[in-house]
Amino acid sequence: AQTVTQSQPEMSVQEAETVTLSCTYDTSENNYYLFWYKQPPSRQMILVIRQEAYKQQNATENRFSVNFQKAAKSFSLKISDSQLGDTAMYFCAFMKTTRNTGTASKLTFGTGTRLQVTL
Amino acid sequence: DSGVTQTPKHLITATGQRVTLRCSPRSGDLSVYWYQQSLDQGLQFLIQYYNGEERAKGNILERFSAQQFPDLHSELNLSSLELGDSALYFCASSVDLQYNEQFFGPGTRLTVL
Numbered sequence: 224a225q226t227v228t229q230s231q232p233e234m235s236v237q238e239a240e241t242v243t244l245s246c247t248y249d250t251s252e253n254n255y256y257l258f259w260y261k262q263p264p265s266r267q268m269i270l271v272i273r274q275e276a277y278k279q280q281n282a283t284e285n286r287f288s289v290n291f292q293k294a295a296k297s298f299s300l301k302i303s304d305s306q307l308g309d310t311a312m313y314f315c316a317f318m319k320t321t322r323n324t325g326t327a328s329k330l331t332f333g334t335g336t337r338l339q340v341t342l
Numbered sequence: 343d344s345g346v347t348q349t350p351k352h353l354i355t356a357t358g359q360r361v362t363l364r365c366s367p368r369s370g371d372l373s374v375y376w377y378q379q380s381l382d383q384g385l386q387f388l389i390q391y392y393n394g395e396e397r398a399k400g401n402i403l404e405r406f407s408a409q410q411f412p413d414l415h416s417e418l419n420l421s422s423l424e425l426g427d428s429a430l431y432f433c434a435s436s437v438d439l440q441y442n443e444q445f446f447g448p449g450t451r452l453t454v455l
Contacts, residue, residue: 256442265448266430266448266449266451267344267446267448267449268432268434268446268449269446270443270444270445273442273443314385318442320442328390328398329375329387329390329398329400330375330377330385330387330434330444331387332384332385332386333384334384335384335385
């Protein structure tokens with residue numbers, strides 16, 4: 224079974240600053256994806272960024288980037304130039320896949336980090 | 343807007359009752375997932391359907407059941423409700439079994455009194 228751990232229940236960052244959210248996971252699988260989801264006060268789950276485990280290059284989406292350390296089973300999210308709209312709960316998630324068939328499966332989530340962006 | 347719709351948005355009911363939550367996936371998506379988000383359990387996977395067939399089960403209680411219909415919409419049935427079933431229930435859909443991105447609906451907030 225896979226587990227995902229987010230050790231920072233809450234974080235705060237000033238607008239325009241950079242913040243890093245931590246995530247570690249435990250799995251014996253070789254083929255998987257990692258995700259960061261954002262859940263704003265509206266409760267909608269929004270995909271922020273995705274990383275394929277077999278890719279060494281860290282994923283980047285505009286102001287969001289990850290630091291993926293496969294050997295350490297670490298997957299942190301860096302938010303640059305933080306904006307008020309980034310205030311939300313952030314969930315790290317794991318998905319096992321079968322590389323040959325590409326069969327995807329359920330998402331396993333961490334407990335979340337509540338990020339507050341302040342003026 | 344993810345394209346996934348869930349009804350109702352809010353549901354308030356009493357212990358012992360039965361409710362049905364409905365999900366319509368994005369147009370063309372064959373796979374539907376149900377997740378429960380509660381204060382004590384966090385976000386957890388309940389069940390997955392693909393093209394009408396159950397594909398995977400997670401921590402779903404025996405009092406809960408689901409199905410996916412020929413038009414691909416899905417329903418989650420919760421019976422003999424308990425206070426602890428109060429949660430936000432999400433439906434997510436993906437194109438097929440191979441596509442990894444899941445698009446989430448807005449959720450149904452269930453309150454059991």
